[in-house]
Amino acid sequence: MKYKHSSIRLFILFLALVSSTSIFAQTKTGSVKGTVTTKDGKAAVGIDVVVKALNKGTNSDEKGKYIIKDLVPGQYTLKISGLGIANQERKIIIAEGKSREEDFKLDISFQQLEDVVVYAGQYNYQTDHSEDVAKMPLNNIDNPQVYSVVTKELLKDQFNTNITQALNNVPGAVASTDPAGGGSITVRGFTSEPSARNGMPFIAAGRSSLDPVNIESIEVLKGPAATLFGNAITSYGGAVNLVTKKPFETFKGEVSYSMGSWGLNRVTADINTPLNLEKTALFRVNAVANKQNSYMSAGHMNRYAFDPSLLLKVNDRLTLSFDLELYQEDGNRVPYLRFDSLVKNNGVKNVSELPIGYRTSLYADNFNAVVNTQRAYFQARYEIAKNWTSLTNLSVNNENVTSYQGYPTFYNIDSIKRSISLYGVTTTNFDIQHNLQGDFLIGGIRNRFVWGLDYLSSKSDMTYSSGFIDGININKTIIPVTKEQADYAISSNGYVALYPSEWLHYATYISDLANITDRLMALASVRIDRYERKGSAPYGQTSAAPRFGLVYQPVKGVLSLFGNYMSGFQNNSPSVQPDGTQINFKASYARQWEAGIKVDGFSKRLTASLSYYNIDINDALRTDGSGFVYQDGKQRSKGIELDLTASPAPGLNLTGGYVYNDNQYIKATSNEGKQSQFNPKTIANFWVSYKFLAQSALKGFGLGFGGNYADKSYYDASNTIIVPSYTIFNGSVFFEQEKWRAGIALNNIGNKKYWSHSFTANPQPLRQVTASVSLKF
Missing domain, CATH: 2.40.170.20 (TonB-dependent receptor, beta-barrel domain)
Known part of the structure; x- marks a missing residue:
């Protein structure tokens, strides 16, 4: 079977553009925006703002501002939530082609919010969505497939230094080191290796280990996952996808040194x-x-x-x-x-x-x-x-x-x-x-x-x-x-x-x-x-x-x-x-x-x-x-x-x-x-x-x-x-x-x-x- 990449791509793009154009031509969408502040008037960063009926939302930025676009005219419930704060809900009406402003004030001070965010929120082991699992942005609650996520916060709390230790955090999985060199897990009765990286093949990992230094999170899709990922990087039990660390807009750095049993010396x-x-x-x-x-009488791993x-x-x-x-x-x-x-x-x-x-x-x-x-x-x-x-x-x-x-x-x-x-x-x-x-x-x-x-x-x-x-x-x-x-x-x-x-x-x-x-x-x-x-x-x-x-x-x-x-x-x-x-x-x-x-x-x-x-x-x-x-x-x-x-x-x-x-x-x-x-x-x-x-x-x-x-x-x-x-x-x-x-x-x-x-x-x-x-x- 041969696939004509360019012709298929152009045809699908044409259908997509026609569809989206016709949809948005029927109705001019509106938006809602505003600012979230603490009770002492300072910007509240990272607060969830969601249109409930659509489960569509965003987070407040460093200035406390948010905006949710492309809302079809109608009545909605706007909700704000976050760790350590009281939820707030408001009824709003979106008019055709209009932008509505809706500001929120929290019931806690900036210092109280900072305490919660810095000392609790940044270590939260949870993640509610993935870009790779469904090949599109999709919240876990909307996805009929089960998957588990091991976050960098969890690995940090464990002072993780190797991939086997990291994979042992996957619910329902047993991690091991293969004789060929790679790491793997037993999941749903079958062996699966870390063979995907940000949704792309990572096959070269089969004869070598990995180091968790560049891992943001580990996503493990449960069950046969060949529909979106293919059989080259999945097993009957599932697929292991490594999500890597990405650049962001502020200057920041961290240098670490670890030492320990069996002559461990590690610099990151x-x-x-x-x-x-x-x-x-x-x-x-x-x-x-x-x-x-090695923990054995002879051996090493560098x-x-x-x-x-x-x-x-x-x-x-x-x-x-x-x-x-x-x-x-x-x-x-x-x-x-x-x-x-x-x-x-x-x-x-x-x-x-x-x-x-x-x-x-x-x-x-x-x-x-x-x-x-x-x-x-x-x-x-x-x-x-x-x-x-x-x-x-x-x-x-x-x-x-x-x-x-x-x-x-x-x-x-x-x-x-x-x-x-x-x-x-x-x-x-x-x-x-x-x-x-x-x-x-x-x-x-x-x-x-x-x-x-x-x-x-x-x-x-x-x-x-x-x-x-x-x-x-x-x-x-x-x-x-x-x-x-x-x-x-x-x-x-x-x-x-x-x-x-x-x-x-x-x-x-x-x-x-x-x-x-x-x-x-x-x-x-x-x-x-x-x-x-x-x-x-x-x-x-x-x-x-x-x-x-x-x-x-x-x-x-x-x-x-x-x-x-x-x-x-x-x-x-x-x-x-x-x-x-x-x-x-x-x-x-x-x-x-x-x-x-x-x-x-x-x-x-x-x-x-x-x-x-x-x-x-x-x-x-x-x-x-x-x-x-x-x-x-x-x-x-x-x-x-x-x-x-x-x-x-x-x-x-x-x-x-x-x-x-x-x-x-x-x-x-x-x-x-x-x-x-x-x-x-x-x-x-x-x-x-x-x-x-x-x-x-x-x-x-x-x-x-x-x-x-x-x-x-x-x-x-x-x-x-x-x-x-x-x-x-x-x-x-x-x-x-x-x-x-x-x-x-x-x-x-x-x-x-x-x-x-x-x-x-x-x-x-x-x-x-x-x-x-x-x-x-």
């Missing part, structure tokens, strides 16, 4: 400045140097990043942004732990029973991996007309990896074979994406609309060589394998393989959320995707991924009942059967239905969702005992999920989640009725923090406490080896003033031994202390 910088007096050119840079030894970003306001309609990420990593990979059939059948039944020291490393410090990554992003945002926006995004990701990887295999309960491999991988990903966003009326029905085109190409060259080191008795002294030993084994083996890979994705998608009534909304979306693999065995597949949803709000903008049907897919390469015949497979599909409730109320102090979901895969690949592959496997993942974030009082914030998930094979050649691997049935997490307000003698002092629980899971598909359950607790204390901040974090307070729920089942860090100090200017 975040500096923002306008480049001209008009503040139309804005620049921001984030940088980090992070060095730390990371360096330099992330500049530039935003240019060309005129009132056109904004350009440029982002660059330069990342280098030098660290040791997690070994691929394996068991042969003898050990599975007669040996260990729980990875905690392995007769090897918890912190014992089988591989030396110089048996490492080095990664160099360059990522460049460009966006052009153009306001075509009232409520019509064109977004063009371009990204280029380059990654170069040289990685030594260990493969220890238990061949009896006391003995391990140590094999090794050396990977050399060079990857280039290119993506160009165009979205047309609209917010318009047709016959009195509000439509929020996005249409997009997406072209993604990936080219990778991988060299692979391997060797056998030795067999060792783990009851004797263990000498770790060095890089020199690995090089000798590889040269003796004389085996080097080259695996080139090149594939293309062409896609178009459309989505519309229509207000059937003021409280009832319907969503319809579809994506058409063409996948083509190049090379010696080329093939192509065309897939369609629909999505539907309903939202009913018994309490407008506060409480919603929702249901959705979503789909995702994975492309399957042709296979050669044992008898020499080739079989071509269709794409495998996951289909989810879900129903639940969302809350966004009490002046934005409570955000929560509760839902039940069912995900079916009816055409998964399976292999029989003779090695023949069939496409009739069936898998089902179902469960209940709770996600809650609240600010019940100024300075007090809490977030948490609970998931019960049952993911099993309901039709398979073997292991039918068994649980999927590395999938805990029950997962829970929470974090609560409190910061004393300015009125208190403890002004600036804060503390936080939280924990994570994961049920047991199974290491193997036959469910014979258990990865045990665990509960760990973490905490922090800190003291913050206008120009500085200092604190201490303590992770795994109980010094608990626990193992990752991933296909490595590797030991996780014991008790860790981190001390940090920041200077702000």
Whole structure:
């Protein structure tokens, strides 16, 4: 399938402009504006001002002013709200083509408002909307899809220094580090990696870790999300989108230093400045140097990043942004732990029973991996007309990896074979994406609309060589394998393989959320995707991924009942059967239905969702005992999920989640009725923090406490080896003033031994202390 980008784009733009022109030609819209002040007459900044019936609003600016445009003539209720203030509502009438002025005065003083905003509001863990989740601006309460957000405020309270720790805050998810180098989470029974950045592909993260220095928030879409994002960056369980820090209009900076367990030394910088007096050119840079030894007896992880970003306001309609990420990593990979059939059948039944020291490393410090990554992003945002926006995004990701990887295999309960491999991988990903966003009326029905085109190409060259080191008795002294030993084994083996890979994705998608009534909304979306693999065995597949949803709000903008049907897919390469015949497979599909409730109320102090979901895969690949592959496997993942974030009082914030998930094979050649691997049935997490307000003698002092629980899971598909359950607790204390901040974090307070729920089942860090100090200017 070929898509004529320019002709489709011009046609859609023409329809959009005609539609918007006809709509606004019928009626001249009006607006409401005004000023919000404190009771002592000073400007009140950041107060929510909303037209209730439309759930359309803004925030008061630094002068306390606000304006809401494009209101169809009629009577409305205007509401102001904010943390720590009393809500106010007024009836207003919007006249045709007129601007109405409506001022508000709060019942608190400027100092009282500042206390609440500075010491409570800026740390609020909540966010009620996203630009990326729906590919258009959409409040969470209006979205029939469930998603979770980890904010920078939460990461700051935890003194977060790595992506795995950050991802453990995602409700219903278990984070782990993959042997290839990347981080991932188990969500709704499936593995998902951070593969999107501001809605664009972030595929180069697969063989390297990440550093949270440039992360504003982490958005996790729950369930198959291929309709808008495609299968390249999503899994059947969901998608992980990293929202990065953006330039803003004032000069501000922060430099931090952290030190802690296992030789942690970490320096970060975040500096923002306008480049001209008009503040139309804005620049921001984030940088980090992070060095730390492993919690194992040997190993290390060193990371360096330099992330500049530039935003240019060309005129009132056109904004350009440029982002660059330069990342280098030098660290040791997690070994691929394996068991042969003898050990599975007669040996260990729980990875905690392995007769090897918890912190014992089988591989030396110089048996490492080095990664160099360059990522460049460009966006052009153009306001075509009232409520019509064109977004063009371009990204280029380059990654170069040289990685030594260990493969220890238990061949009896006391003995391990140590094999090794050396990977050399060079990857280039290119993506160009165009979205047309609209917010318009047709016959009195509000439509929020996005249409997009997406072209993604990936080219990778991988060299692979391997060797056998030795067999060792783990009851004797263990000498770790060095890089020199690995090089000798590889040269003796004389085996080097080259695996080139090149594939293309062409896609178009459309989505519309229509207000059937003021409280009832319907969503319809579809994506058409063409996948083509190049090379010696080329093939192509065309897939369609629909999505539907309903939202009913018994309490407008506060409480919603929702249901959705979503789909995702994975492309399957042709296979050669044992008898020499080739079989071509269709794409495998996951289909989810879900129903639940969302809350966004009490002046934005409570955000929560509760839902039940069912995900079916009816055409998964399976292999029989003779090695023949069939496409009739069936898998089902179902469960209940709770996600809650609240600010019940100024300075007090809490977030948490609970998931019960049952993911099993309901039709398979073997292991039918068994649980999927590395999938805990029950997962829970929470974090609560409190910061004393300015009125208190403890002004600036804060503390936080939280924990994570994961049920047991199974290491193997036959469910014979258990990865045990665990509960760990973490905490922090800190003291913050206008120009500085200092604190201490303590992770795994109980010094608990626990193992990752991933296909490595590797030991996780014991008790860790981190001390940090920041200077702000």
